[in-house]
Amino acid sequence: MSDITSPLVRAINVHKSFGRLEVLKGINLEVKTGQVVCLLGPSGGGKSTFLRCLNHLEKIDRGTIFVDGVPVGYRLHQDKFYEIRERDVALQRAQIGMVFQRFNLFSNRTALENVTEGPIQVLKQDPKVARDTAVRLLERVGMMDWADRYPAQLSGGQQQRVAIARSLAMNPKLMLFDEPTSALDPELVGEVLTVMRGLAADGMTMIVVTHEVGFAREVADKAVFMFDGVIVEEGDPAEVFANPRHERTQQFLSKVL
Amino acid sequence: MDSEQYSGEMPIVPLRKWGRWASAALVVAVFIALIIGLRHAQIVWGDVPKFFTYRTMVQGLYQTVLLTVSCMATGIILGVIIAIMRRSPNPVLSWLAWLYIYIFRGLPALLQLYIWFNLALAFKTIGIPGLFSVSTNTVITSFVAATLGLGLNESAYYAEIVRAGFNSVDHGQVEAAASIGMRPSQSMRRVILPQAMRVIIPPTGNDFINMIKGTSLASVIGVRELLLSESNISSGNFRIMEALMSAALWYMILVSIASVGQYFIEKKYASDRSNPASMGKVMSRSFLSRGFWQRMGGFSGGVAK
Numbered sequence: 001m002s003d004i005t006s007p008l009v010r011a012i013n014v015h016k017s018f019g020r021l022e023v024l025k026g027i028n029l030e031v032k033t034g035q036v037v038c039l040l041g042p043s044g045g046g047k048s049t050f051l052r053c054l055n056h057l058e059k060i061d062r063g064t065i066f067v068d069g070v071p072v073g074y075r076l077h078q079d080k081f082y083e084i085r086e087r088d089v090a091l092q093r094a095q096i097g098m099v100f101q102r103f104n105l106f107s108n109r110t111a112l113e114n115v116t117e118g119p120i121q122v123l124k125q126d127p128k129v130a131r132d133t134a135v136r137l138l139e140r141v142g143m144m145d146w147a148d149r150y151p152a153q154l155s156g157g158q159q160q161r162v163a164i165a166r167s168l169a170m171n172p173k174l175m176l177f178d179e180p181t182s183a184l185d186p187e188l189v190g191e192v193l194t195v196m197r198g199l200a201a202d203g204m205t206m207i208v209v210t211h212e213v214g215f216a217r218e219v220a221d222k223a224v225f226m227f228d229g230v231i232v233e234e235g236d237p238a239e240v241f242a243n244p245r246h247e248r249t250q251q252f253l254s255k256v257l
Numbered sequence: 258m259d260s261e262q263y264s265g266e267m268p269i270v271p272l273r274k275w276g277r278w279a280s281a282a283l284v285v286a287v288f289i290a291l292i293i294g295l296r297h298a299q300i301v302w303g304d305v306p307k308f309f310t311y312r313t314m315v316q317g318l319y320q321t322v323l324l325t326v327s328c329m330a331t332g333i334i335l336g337v338i339i340a341i342m343r344r345s346p347n348p349v350l351s352w353l354a355w356l357y358i359y360i361f362r363g364l365p366a367l368l369q370l371y372i373w374f375n376l377a378l379a380f381k382t383i384g385i386p387g388l389f390s391v392s393t394n395t396v397i398t399s400f401v402a403a404t405l406g407l408g409l410n411e412s413a414y415y416a417e418i419v420r421a422g423f424n425s426v427d428h429g430q431v432e433a434a435a436s437i438g439m440r441p442s443q444s445m446r447r448v449i450l451p452q453a454m455r456v457i458i459p460p461t462g463n464d465f466i467n468m469i470k471g472t473s474l475a476s477v478i479g480v481r482e483l484l485l486s487e488s489n490i491s492s493g494n495f496r497i498m499e500a501l502m503s504a505a506l507w508y509m510i511l512v513s514i515a516s517v518g519q520y521f522i523e524k525k526y527a528s529d530r531s532n533p534a535s536m537g538k539v540m541s542r543s544f545l546s547r548g549f550w551q552r553m554g555g556f557s558g559g560v561a562k
Contacts, residue, residue, distance in 0.1 A: 086440065086441055087441075090440045091438065093435060093436055095438075096436075097436070097437075100432065100433065100436075104427075104432060105433070106430060106448060108452050118438060121439060121443055121447060122439060163433075167437070170437055
């Protein structure tokens with residue numbers, strides 16, 4: 001269904017409220033296969049909420065999100081979006097990796113078991129095959145020496161690298177990163193960003209909510225600024241960081257740069 | 258003395274803890290007095306071991322164990338179901354679960370036992386109209402009534418234990434499970450339940466031990482467990498205190514066995530890898546261990562002048 005010209009992700013007029021608080025006020029965004037898009041902006045601007053809508057961890061109130069041409073969480077039938085069952089949403093989520101701010105590794109499983117869990121339980125892979133893949137992925141994120149450790153025995157940066165490997169094990173079409181370095185001690189941020197740079201270089205499609213402006217400038221194909229539930233500015237990072245057009249982007253960048 | 262005079266080789270003298278020695282002596286004295294008092298009691302101590310192995314007593318022991326297991330099994334199975342219903346997004350299921358807990362936790366266990374035991378007074382037969390029907394009295398024996406009364410009561414408490422266990426699992430774990438494509442049922446089985454076990458296991462041990470003792474209530478509806486056996490023995494020979502002591506001894510043995518079991522199961526789950534600090538923690542409370550002298554301050558030692 002996807003070809004290189006059509007966007008992998010297309011969000012159209014996405015609205016989301018929590019009670020009376022409107023968090024997303026009509027978001028439109030397109031992400032092409034292989035692109036790295038960084039969502040930037042102050043806390044409370046709706047970046048994380050939008051990211052969580054992309055794999056239906058949050059239900060949207062209005063609008064549509066297509067991933068690979070299929071509406072996420074719904075089935076389009078004769079001009080109506082029908083909500084689909086949770087188990088069918090699960091099938092969609094299996095193709096979208098997500099990395100969380102607080103890592104969320106399964107605390108009762110080792111690093112290796114965290115990585116094999118999805119392939120064995122969801123993809124029904126042969127445990128031996130899943131293990132081989134997991135070993136390869138843990139080597140890729142530099143965590144093979146800690147394969148038998150439990151999450152509590154690992155540093156934040158190590159946990160996050162395992163979490164990235166866990167997502168990759170599902171062979172996702174798209175990776176979502178929700179502030180992946182915000183909960184880390186400053187000296188551990190680099191190791192996680194290095195892994196993410198490698199992923200971007202390998203052509204993974206990534207949407208990254210981050211405060212790491214340096215990373216965005218260096219790696220992103222597109223930088224998107226969100227304030228108060230709307231996208232105020234988006235474009236080539238070099239261009240946007242050098243000459244922000246919108247007043248709020250200027251203010252934000254003057255604080256973080 | 259100031260730091261200039263410090264040679265680096267002066268010994269440290271621990272503070273002598275006189276208060277600890279005094280309070281220990283007092284408590285030991287009271288304990289000894291109680292033992293001496295017991296020796297003067299009008300109890301024929303020789304009868305205690307005799308009743309201990311009476312056939313009636315051993316049969317009672319068997320019934321107590323059997324009833325404890327059947328009540329706990331009922332309580333745990335129903336409790337888990339009720340807890341899952343309680344957190345269901347379906348408001349009807351969750352409300353019914355709340356009502357169930359409200360009723361079965363709210364009524365005295367003894368009263369519930371009487372209700373089940375007397376069920377035949379309200380319903381001569383039970384069954385599904387048109388399909389089958391049986392006489393209530395044949396189905397609800399005193400053992401079944403006890404299992405229902407104590408088991409349902411337990412299930413209401415157990416549902417709350419399981420719920421607390423579910424709540425102890427960080428929501429991020431559930432989201433992570435969802436993000437790799439797990440269905441809710443997989444997430445429950447593979448992520449939530451194993452982690453909730455850590456919180457659920459210790460109170461389960463407590464409930465089990467409580468149930469061993471709680472089954473004695475079933476004596477009032479004629480289950481021939483330990484307490485009723487004791488009563489049957491003593492009503493024949495009037496050695497009431499002796500028979501009671503004998504039954505007490507059995508209860509202590511059962512509770513001790515359960516406690517040992519609980520200790521090992523807890524160790525298995527509590528040494529959970531999610532908290533490395535807990536791994537090396539071993540009970541070091543043994544009487545007269547080296548820690549004893551340290552905590553009492555020893556005989557030697559002295560007071561700073």
